[in-house]
Amino acid sequence: MKIVKQHMESIEGIATYPMISLLIFFVFFTLLFWWVFTTSKERIKEMEEMPLDDQHQKPFDQ
């Protein structure tokens, strides 16, 4: 991993980057997974059935 280290060391103020990126990612994915796991089963069912809901479409001759 020398090649990675060498490139990384050439960047000024590199130490702050991992902190910032960790923070951005942590916040982003925490929110995302919170969103996903707190959604109720009924809501998921309702959402995923949406494309299959043909009840509202009427045949032409009616």
Added chain:
Amino acid sequence: MEIQQFHYDNKIVQKFLYATLLWGVVGMLVGLLLAFMFIFPNLTDGISWLSFGRLRPLHTNAVIFAFVGNAMFAGVYYSTQRLLKARMFSDWMSNFNFWGWQAIIVAAAITLPLGYTSSKEYAELEWPIDLAIAAVWVVFGWNFIGTMLKRRQRHLYVAIWFYLATIVTVAVLHIFNSLALPVSAMKSYSVYAGVQDALVQWWYGHNAVAFFLTTPFLGLMYYFVPKAANRPIYSYRLSIVHFWSLIFIYIWAGPHHLLYSSLPDWAQNLGVAFSVMLIAPSWGGMINGLLTLRGAWDKVRTSPVLKFMVVAITGYGMATFEGPMLSLKNINAIAHFSDWIIAHVHVGALAWNGFLIFGMIYWLIPRMFKTRLHSTPMANFHFWIGTLGIILYALPMYVAGFTQALMWKEFNPDGTLVYGNFLETVNEIMPMYWMRAIGGTMYLVGTLVMLYNIIATVRSGSKLEDELAEAPALARIGGRRKAGEKYHTWLERRPIQLTLLATVAILIGGIIQIIPTLLVKSNIPTITSVTPYTPLELEGRDLYIREGCVGCHSQMVRPFRSEVERYGEYAKAGEFVYDHPFLWGSKRTGPDLLRVGGKYSDNWHLNHFYDPQSTSSGSIMPSYKWLIRNKHDRSAAVDKMRVMVTLGVPYTEEDIAGAEASMDAQAAQIEKNLYADPEFVRSYEEEKTYAQQNGEEFIEMKDREIVAMIAYLQRLGTDIKIEQNTEVASENR
């Protein structure tokens, strides 16, 4: 609650579907012609508007924006209305979207072969057409958001999110990448130069793949696969994770197109890291699509629609596995500039986009025309010949890419290149080009069979009508969160807030990469010996752009021993500061030209353009006879220089005032150099005498296009050329 009746607009879907079929055939035909030009380079000999360099952007644009673009609109217009239980916001806007888009495609089909190009990949169209694209896109977005606002379905299905992200991001990408200063009605220069232009271009280029070829099609997948399989998506939760992580990560990955180039290392590394991460959301999406067929795999045996969709999603999985792998620097070192990349993009285009489109068409057309598909065996035939076509296209290109890249890098024990002549490496892969052309033909045959099948189906069906539907009106519940309503449940019914959040997600990556590169001076160390092009060289550069030379020749020597040995000193960021636009290229069908200046004589270049095979036996470059015949229109040189000054190129008033004289002097010198070759003297003088005897106008050599082209080529890379290459010209490196 009041039940409202309304009609779904099927006619607009039908229009986009017909356009998809038409442009699909056109785009593939042009592609096939190009594939055969590898084998018969002078297939369209002497016809400038059918030359390889000009047709290549026509092929890519036709396939991406005309074939895939129209299919995207068709799918979006069909599914959005049904998912939102509302007719599109405005019929007028829908039609403006349709006719505007077709007008843009026609404009592209005319201007690209005529050589009007910005040369930036997938963004080649000149500025007036760019403005039209922006206008049509805004109307599309407006129409879409208007439909969301009058919807009768409270919550927004995940497909709608994907469409929203597409609309927002494509607008941002298109506007920022196309920023250019016009010289005239059909000529402009990118406001960015060199490294910065490259970064912005590939931020755009990569995300054109992401947000034009991927996100809208994932939306279509999330709608049409459940429809065709008649069961809900495998995991709706996974689709939420898929959406947010994909759009958040995708936007950062652009720099993987510029590995080992002069782009600052930090940006390259950032691109690599995010590209590797991308495999997670991509495969999440692929798995979600494939597992939707759980318990329905028996249907895949009988339904051509599902067959196409399964191969499409598999193709998506393959391409998105390969993408992160190609972004690793050690793999990219081999794959970049080679046919491997051509294989990669065609797995994406032919399998993922093409097959999803075919599946969608086979599902939609019988439904919309209230009939059955004319012939299922024919659709099955299309499936098999198409699948085999993809395999026969992709596999030989992988082999070609590997073979050629390894040959480029092979050394003798004494430190010289084993294949010092570039053409040896081209010659080696000719059988692969043959197989590719056969694979492409098979794919096109399948498409033509589908075309017939669809026409027969439409004829047997009833007249297309707008579909009646009814749904209760949406009760107003206000923008605020209701008691007990969770934040994300609220967000899922708030289109504007959702759009803003998606915009933030995609802007983070773009801003972090692009702004520092534009602003931080240390990213591009200046080189004092690098000076602006002379007026004649600038004019020559525009010819290089017009002819699409960048489609086959890179100007980017990577810092590898094999490349420095073959081409000369590796490229430095500071060398490109006056390059509006950059011309690094992305494919080496021919050798790199960064250091070609001074390598060959002016006569060699003239002969080479006239008949490439005469100077370079076995070359697959077409001849450019018109460059040698045409009088060169240099009337815009002063305007061009003034635009360059505005963009920061340090031409003085003196330079601009003396442009005419400078061009004349430099051209006359090149004409004089050409007289070194007795063969040239003989044919040139003969031509002159003939013209005089027959009273025809004679164009002096110094006034012809070729002279400016030679001036540009002889200048290339000489600013910091370290060792003068004294080797004989016939080596053809």
